[in-house]
Amino acid sequence: MSLPAGARSILDAAASLFSRTGFDAVSLSEIASRAGVCKANIFHHFDSKEALYLDVMREACKCHAEFAEQLLLEPLSSTEKLLRLVEFEFHDMFENEARTQLIFREVLNAGSGKGREIAENIFQRNCNAVIALFQEGVDRGEFRSELDPGIAAWMLGASEMMFFQNRNILSHMPGMGNATVPAEYAAKVVKTLLYGLLPDNADGVAVDAAQFQRKPT
Amino acid sequence: MSLPAGARSILDAAASLFSRTGFDAVSLSEIASRAGVCKANIFHHFDSKEALYLDVMREACKCHAEFAEQLLLEPLSSTEKLLRLVEFEFHDMFENEARTQLIFREVLNAGSGKGREIAENIFQRNCNAVIALFQEGVDRGEFRSELDPGIAAWMLGASEMMFFQNRNILSHMPGMGNATVPAEYAAKVVKTLLYGLLPDNADGVAVDAAQFQRKPT
DNA sequence: CTACTGACTGACCGGACGGTTAGTCATTCT
DNA sequence: AGAATGACTAACCGTCCGGTCAGTCAGTAG
Structure with a gap:
C-alpha cells in the first residue's frame, strides 16, 4: 500500500x-x-x-489464476480435481463480480479492447492450467484417450463465462429449469461433460472435420 | 424495399x-x-x-433462426440433426460476420445494451429450437436419459459463441492445436459433447449441486 | 523564518458529440 | 403555372468530454 x-x-x-x-x-x-x-x-x-x-x-488481474496451478499438484483423481476447480471458479466468480466482469469484457471484446493484452494473459494462464488438468486425466487413463484437452478446457470455460454473462436472462429462458442457480448449473455442466450425450450402449458415431466444411451449393 | x-x-x-x-x-x-x-x-x-x-x-435479427426450427421436422436421427445444426451455424456465423457480431455483442453485454431485448428474442428462439432437438434425442433414447436438454443446448451455444468471439486469440493459445479452424473446432466440440470425458469402462461418478455450494470457511 | 514538496482544486480549453434549423432542389399533384 | 411534398444539405447550437494550468495548502527539512 x-x-x-x-x-x-x-x-x-x-x-x-x-x-x-x-x-x-x-x-x-x-x-x-x-x-x-x-x-x-x-x-x-x-x-x-x-x-x-x-x-x-x-x-484486477493480479491475484487471479493461482488456484488452478496449485490444484494440479495435489494428490487427487483428475475427476476430483475437476470438481474442485469448478466449485472454486463458480465461487470466486461471484465473490468478485466486478473484477470478473472487467476481465470477461476485455476477453470477449477480443478485437478492440484497451486492456485486452492484460486480460488475455490471465485468461491464457487459467486456460493452460485447466488444459494440463485434462491432459493429466487422459494420461492416467481416467479420461477417454481420444479427448482433446484443449477443447475440453475451452468448453468448460465457455460454459462458465456464458453463465456469468447471461445469468440475468437465463431465468427468462424456458427449459433451463433450476439451472439458474450457480451450483445447479455447475453440477449439470460437469455431469454433461463427464458423461456426454450418448448412452453407454450406443453405437459409436463417426465425427470428423470434413463434415463441417462448407458444402458447395 | x-x-x-x-x-x-x-x-x-x-x-x-x-x-x-x-x-x-x-x-x-x-x-x-x-x-x-x-x-x-x-x-x-x-x-x-x-x-x-x-x-x-x-x-440483423429478422432472417435468423428459422433453420433450427425447420431441421427439427426432418426425418433424421437426433445425432444427425445435431451434426447438421452445428455445420449450419458455423457456416452461417462466418457468412454474416457483421450480423453475428451485432447480436452477440448485445447478448453478451446482457446488462445494459440498447438492443438487448431484440437480440434476446432471436437468441431465445434459437435456443428453444436446439433444446427441442436434444429433448427429442432423449425421448427417442438416442441420448442418455439423465441428460438435461437445456444445459446441453446452452453448452453448445456457449462453445460456438466463444469460438466466434475469440477466434483471433485462439491461435495464440498453446494446446489448442488445429482447433483454430472452424470445422476442426466444430468436430472436436461435437465429439466431446457426444462422448463426454469418461471412457466407456469408467465407474460412474456422483455429481450433484451440493458439491458446488459455497463451503463455510 | 524560508524553501521546497506533493496532494489537491477551480476555472478553463479545444474539440467532438448528438441534435436542430432554415433553406435548396427536383418531382408530382391540381 | 403554382402549390405541395419528400430528399437532402450547410451551418449552427448547447453540452459534455478528456485534458491543462495556475495556484492553494499542509507538512517538513534546513
Missing part, C-alpha cells in the same frame, strides 16, 4: 464504474465525484484516462 | 460500423460520411441515433 489515499479511492471508484459499463461509457467526472476528489486530481495520480483503466485492469 | 436509397445506405453503413465497435464508439458523422450523405439527413430518416441502432438490430 504505497498508494496515497486519494489514488486508492480513485482506483476503487474507477474499478467499480468501469466494470459496470466499460471504458467509453464512464466519464472522468463520474469517477472523480464517486472518489470524492476533483477531476484534475485524477491527472495528478494517473497520466490519462487510458492509463487509469490499465492500472485498474492490472490490479 | 420501400426504403429510399438514402435510408438504405445509411442503414448499411450503420450496420457495418456498429458491428465493428459498438454503439458508443460510432459517431453519426462517421455513418453519414460512409453512407455518402450529410449527417442531418440521418435525422430525416431516423428519429435518433438510438432509433437507427434499433432499426439496424431489428434488420
Whole structure:
C-alpha cells in the first residue's frame, strides 16, 4: 500500500464504474465525484484516462489464476480435481463480480479492447492450467484417450463465462429449469461433460472435420 | 424495399460500423460520411441515433433462426440433426460476420445494451429450437436419459459463441492445436459433447449441486 | 523564518458529440 | 403555372468530454 489515499479511492471508484459499463461509457467526472476528489486530481495520480483503466485492469488481474496451478499438484483423481476447480471458479466468480466482469469484457471484446493484452494473459494462464488438468486425466487413463484437452478446457470455460454473462436472462429462458442457480448449473455442466450425450450402449458415431466444411451449393 | 436509397445506405453503413465497435464508439458523422450523405439527413430518416441502432438490430435479427426450427421436422436421427445444426451455424456465423457480431455483442453485454431485448428474442428462439432437438434425442433414447436438454443446448451455444468471439486469440493459445479452424473446432466440440470425458469402462461418478455450494470457511 | 514538496482544486480549453434549423432542389399533384 | 411534398444539405447550437494550468495548502527539512 504505497498508494496515497486519494489514488486508492480513485482506483476503487474507477474499478467499480468501469466494470459496470466499460471504458467509453464512464466519464472522468463520474469517477472523480464517486472518489470524492476533483477531476484534475485524477491527472495528478494517473497520466490519462487510458492509463487509469490499465492500472485498474492490472490490479484486477493480479491475484487471479493461482488456484488452478496449485490444484494440479495435489494428490487427487483428475475427476476430483475437476470438481474442485469448478466449485472454486463458480465461487470466486461471484465473490468478485466486478473484477470478473472487467476481465470477461476485455476477453470477449477480443478485437478492440484497451486492456485486452492484460486480460488475455490471465485468461491464457487459467486456460493452460485447466488444459494440463485434462491432459493429466487422459494420461492416467481416467479420461477417454481420444479427448482433446484443449477443447475440453475451452468448453468448460465457455460454459462458465456464458453463465456469468447471461445469468440475468437465463431465468427468462424456458427449459433451463433450476439451472439458474450457480451450483445447479455447475453440477449439470460437469455431469454433461463427464458423461456426454450418448448412452453407454450406443453405437459409436463417426465425427470428423470434413463434415463441417462448407458444402458447395 | 420501400426504403429510399438514402435510408438504405445509411442503414448499411450503420450496420457495418456498429458491428465493428459498438454503439458508443460510432459517431453519426462517421455513418453519414460512409453512407455518402450529410449527417442531418440521418435525422430525416431516423428519429435518433438510438432509433437507427434499433432499426439496424431489428434488420440483423429478422432472417435468423428459422433453420433450427425447420431441421427439427426432418426425418433424421437426433445425432444427425445435431451434426447438421452445428455445420449450419458455423457456416452461417462466418457468412454474416457483421450480423453475428451485432447480436452477440448485445447478448453478451446482457446488462445494459440498447438492443438487448431484440437480440434476446432471436437468441431465445434459437435456443428453444436446439433444446427441442436434444429433448427429442432423449425421448427417442438416442441420448442418455439423465441428460438435461437445456444445459446441453446452452453448452453448445456457449462453445460456438466463444469460438466466434475469440477466434483471433485462439491461435495464440498453446494446446489448442488445429482447433483454430472452424470445422476442426466444430468436430472436436461435437465429439466431446457426444462422448463426454469418461471412457466407456469408467465407474460412474456422483455429481450433484451440493458439491458446488459455497463451503463455510 | 524560508524553501521546497506533493496532494489537491477551480476555472478553463479545444474539440467532438448528438441534435436542430432554415433553406435548396427536383418531382408530382391540381 | 403554382402549390405541395419528400430528399437532402450547410451551418449552427448547447453540452459534455478528456485534458491543462495556475495556484492553494499542509507538512517538513534546513
